[in-house]
Amino acid sequence: MTSFNDEYSLLAxxxxxxxxxxxxxxxxxxxxxxxxEFDVILKRVLTGIRSVFQTKEDVYLLSCTGSxxxxxxxxxxxxxxxxxxxxxxxxxxxxxAEMAKTFGAxxxxxxxxxxxxxxxxxVEDHLKRFPETRAVLCQACETSTxxxxxxxxxxxxxxxxxxxxxxxxxxxxxxxxxxxxxxxxDGLVAGSQKAFMLPTGMAFISFSKKAQAYFETAKCxxxxxxxxxEKKANIAGETFFSSNVAVxxxxxxxxxxxxxxxxxxxxxxxxxxxxxxxxxAQRLGFTLYAKSPSDSVTALVVPTVMDGQKxxxxxxxxxxxxxxxxxxxxxxxxxxxxxMGYIQDGEMLKLLDxxxxxxxxxxxxxxxxxxxxxxxxxxRQWLEQNP
Amino acid sequence: MTSFNDEYSLLAxxxxxxxxxxxxxxxxxxxxxxxxEFDVILKRVLTGIRSVFQTKEDVYLLSCTGSxxxxxxxxxxxxxxxxxxxxxxxxxxxxxAEMAKTFGAxxxxxxxxxxxxxxxxxVEDHLKRFPETRAVLCQACETSTxxxxxxxxxxxxxxxxxxxxxxxxxxxxxxxxxxxxxxxxDGLVAGSQKAFMLPTGMAFISFSKKAQAYFETAKCxxxxxxxxxEKKANIAGETFFSSNVAVxxxxxxxxxxxxxxxxxxxxxxxxxxxxxxxxxAQRLGFTLYAKSPSDSVTALVVPTVMDGQKxxxxxxxxxxxxxxxxxxxxxxxxxxxxxMGYIQDGEMLKLLDxxxxxxxxxxxxxxxxxxxxxxxxxxRQWLEQNP
Numbered sequence: 217m218t219s220f221n222d223e224y225s226l227l228a229x230x231x232x233x234x235x236x237x238x239x240x241x242x243x244x245x246x247x248x249x250x251x252x253e254f255d256v257i258l259k260r261v262l263t264g265i266r267s268v269f270q271t272k273e274d275v276y277l278l279s280c281t282g283s284x285x286x287x288x289x290x291x292x293x294x295x296x297x298x299x300x301x302x303x304x305x306x307x308x309x310x311x312x313a314e315m316a317k318t319f320g321a322x323x324x325x326x327x328x329x330x331x332x333x334x335x336x337x338x339v340e341d342h343l344k345r346f347p348e349t350r351a352v353l354c355q356a357c358e359t360s361t362x363x364x365x366x367x368x369x370x371x372x373x374x375x376x377x378x379x380x381x382x383x384x385x386x387x388x389x390x391x392x393x394x395x396x397x398x399x400x401x402d403g404l405v406a407g408s409q410k411a412f413m414l415p416t417g418m419a420f421i422s423f424s425k426k427a428q429a430y431f432e433t434a435k436c437x438x439x440x441x442x443x444x445x446e447k448k449a450n451i452a453g454e455t456f457f458s459s460n461v462a463v464x465x466x467x468x469x470x471x472x473x474x475x476x477x478x479x480x481x482x483x484x485x486x487x488x489x490x491x492x493x494x495x496x497a498q499r500l501g502f503t504l505y506a507k508s509p510s511d512s513v514t515a516l517v518v519p520t521v522m523d524g525q526k527x528x529x530x531x532x533x534x535x536x537x538x539x540x541x542x543x544x545x546x547x548x549x550x551x552x553x554x555x556m557g558y559i560q561d562g563e564m565l566k567l568l569d570x571x572x573x574x575x576x577x578x579x580x581x582x583x584x585x586x587x588x589x590x591x592x593x594x595x596r597q598w599l600e601q602n603p
Numbered sequence: 604m605t606s607f608n609d610e611y612s613l614l615a616x617x618x619x620x621x622x623x624x625x626x627x628x629x630x631x632x633x634x635x636x637x638x639x640e641f642d643v644i645l646k647r648v649l650t651g652i653r654s655v656f657q658t659k660e661d662v663y664l665l666s667c668t669g670s671x672x673x674x675x676x677x678x679x680x681x682x683x684x685x686x687x688x689x690x691x692x693x694x695x696x697x698x699x700a701e702m703a704k705t706f707g708a709x710x711x712x713x714x715x716x717x718x719x720x721x722x723x724x725x726v727e728d729h730l731k732r733f734p735e736t737r738a739v740l741c742q743a744c745e746t747s748t749x750x751x752x753x754x755x756x757x758x759x760x761x762x763x764x765x766x767x768x769x770x771x772x773x774x775x776x777x778x779x780x781x782x783x784x785x786x787x788x789d790g791l792v793a794g795s796q797k798a799f800m801l802p803t804g805m806a807f808i809s810f811s812k813k814a815q816a817y818f819e820t821a822k823c824x825x826x827x828x829x830x831x832x833e834k835k836a837n838i839a840g841e842t843f844f845s846s847n848v849a850v851x852x853x854x855x856x857x858x859x860x861x862x863x864x865x866x867x868x869x870x871x872x873x874x875x876x877x878x879x880x881x882x883x884a885q886r887l888g889f890t891l892y893a894k895s896p897s898d899s900v901t902a903l904v905v906p907t908v909m910d911g912q913k914x915x916x917x918x919x920x921x922x923x924x925x926x927x928x929x930x931x932x933x934x935x936x937x938x939x940x941x942x943m944g945y946i947q948d949g950e951m952l953k954l955l956d957x958x959x960x961x962x963x964x965x966x967x968x969x970x971x972x973x974x975x976x977x978x979x980x981x982x983r984q985w986l987e988q989n990p
Binding site: 438 | 667802846
């Protein structure tokens with residue numbers, strides 16, 4: 217199987233380019249989830265994935281998108297009427313707050329301007345006033361703004377209370393450090409199509425012991441997302457609902473790749489791509505949107521005379537590169553470039569080159585072709601000097 | 604890509620053998636769900652899948668297993684306190700009844716002995732007494748018993764009332780006729796890993812106009828399964844949550860295959876496999892478990908001296924064929940053979956041969972090798988004479 221990356225690059229904040237071994241695994245003949253062959257895989261995956269969560273607790277493999285995993289974190293720990301504090305700094309924060317309201321929580325919001333990071337002190341101020349708050353909700357990386365929130369600091373605050381700290385790490389887990397146990401994160405959700413470089417369709421979640429204590433008392437009605445069922449099934453070596461064999465088998469491949477590479481080395485790989493993008497996109501005339509930029513995705517403010525959506529479209533139609541534009545209030549103002557998945561250095565250099573040329577298409581006053589070529593050369597040198 | 608079926612047969616009631624074209628589609632490079640390329644596929648799939656549901660209504664593509672789809676049918680149409688009548692004739696009927704209770708419904712049960720079919724008259728009797736019943740729940744095929752319930756007859760009864768008829772057609776839709784609009788079915792759920800011969804991980808659901816009227820009034824808290832969000836997104840050419848690109852792209856392939864073959868021809872293909880299995884397994888000494896056998900799966904009662912689980916294991920370990928055993932009260936007593944998916948005639952003959960030989964392994968008083976060979980020969984002739 218040849219790498220497709222020469223022809224097409226998916227440089228979005230998820231889904232991402234698949235590793236060739238993942239693609240091979242997805243094409244394997246189907247096997248049943250109640251077979252000795254799958255039993256071995258499931259057991260290995262359920263153990264192996266804990267190392268990415270950096271936890272000793274169980275990790276559950278759910279057939280749903282990341283949002284389903286966010287719902288699962290909520291409905292297993294909160295009850296209608298519970299006070300919940302949602303940090304809202306973009307589209308996914310808004311979604312989680314709305315979700316908690318839907319399930320009857322009494323939701324307070326810390327509203328953070330798009331592009332900025334939450335402050336642990338604001339959380340502390342709130343918890344001092346409302347120590348009975350059941351849960352604090354925060355994105356590790358708010359995908360819509362490419363901001364990384366100070367999860368370690370907020371966790372340190374929340375852990376002083378009875379409150380649970382639930383973290384949406386869909387665009388973060390596996391991309392940079394989020395050691396769940398060490399930092400006292402109480403609920404963590406990851407998505408298959410992000411740093412796990414799998415197709416969309418699975419969410420992986422885990423709960424601290426502090427959060428698990430609510431499984432029996434939480435009163436949100438739940439069936440599909442009731443992790444008590446899943447926990448029991450996992451102990452028996454199964455999943456409660458039909459196993460997502462294709463993706464779990466591919467996850468087995470990914471966990472093996474991560475083990476071989478080492479988690480720190482994986483983080484470095486992704487950090488290096490983010491650094492490269494941050495440095496050289498600025499040389500082309502973009503500025504950084506996020507005050508506290510995430511390593512998983514970079515949001516670039518496009519020069520004021522341009523429309524981010526058009527830049528995105530031009531990259532796709534002319535250069536076979538998919539990146540994302542902005543959402544909601546950032547639509548047209550930013551473009552977003554993902555750093556997770558199977559990305560070659562050549563793809564990053566090509567993106568840089570094409571970004572420069574695309575700017576020229578819309579604004580002849582941008583860098584000349586010669587200047588763009590120099591930036592790309594410098595980028596190539598940087599990549600060589602920073603392996 | 605070679606067919607794996609020569610070496611290994613997955614003859615379970617789902618997941619099933621994948622079509623080689625489906626496997627190819629699953630291995631394609633990932634593309635983003637917000638691309639012109641995927642837009643075209645999604646639009647084609649959302650239209651095309653209606654022909655399998657035989658409906659003019661919208662069909663929603665959910666990232667979840669079949670059980671998630673069952674939950675979606677419920678939470679979009681019922682409210683806590685609503686009277687719900689559940690037909691329970693096996694494991695999946697039990698699950699749906701429990702699910703409805705979990706979401707606060709006042710659940711009555713028509714308990715049907717395992718292996719038997721529900722009677723439309725029992726439903727009519729109940730609705731006469733409780734015409735305010737919000738919904739009747741029934742499996743089209745109860746996978747645990749391989750029984751096909753009289754969906755057309757029950758629908759004819761329910762349609763005389765304000766009551767909704769919600770049908771779990773996970774092991775049925777695409778395998779035999781269930782024309783949603785013509786029969787007045789109000790909610791229908793299918794699973795990706797059954798007649799759609801895709802990996803596990805998606806459920807497809809549709810609602811009649813009568814059911815859609817409850818979207819706004821149903822009071823079960825719901826977010827991930829709120830089809831109002833999905834409906835709005837579909838109208839805009841998107842899915843609300845990240846699209847399950849890999850499976851939807853493969854579904855596009857499957858719908859194309861179904862269109863080329865014709866739905867009636869597909870039903871005939873599956874019916875023929877079921878007929879073959881019913882006729883020739885009985886010649887080997889098995890009897891049929893289901894009084895009203897489904898075409899999607901056949902349950903065979905194993906001779907009393909034997910354990911169905913051992914037969915299943917022997918087939919898997921010695922002959923590389925996966926079938927299923929019985930569940931719960933049928934465990935050990937039956938084996939279940941699926942008829943959906945990419946199955947060659949040679950696989951059915953091999954299964955027949957191996958079933959005969961496996962019986963001999965456990966009971967030397969079974970058919971002789973010569974007799975087994977004769978049954979297989981007759982089977983071969985039957986397949987030739989019944990294309």
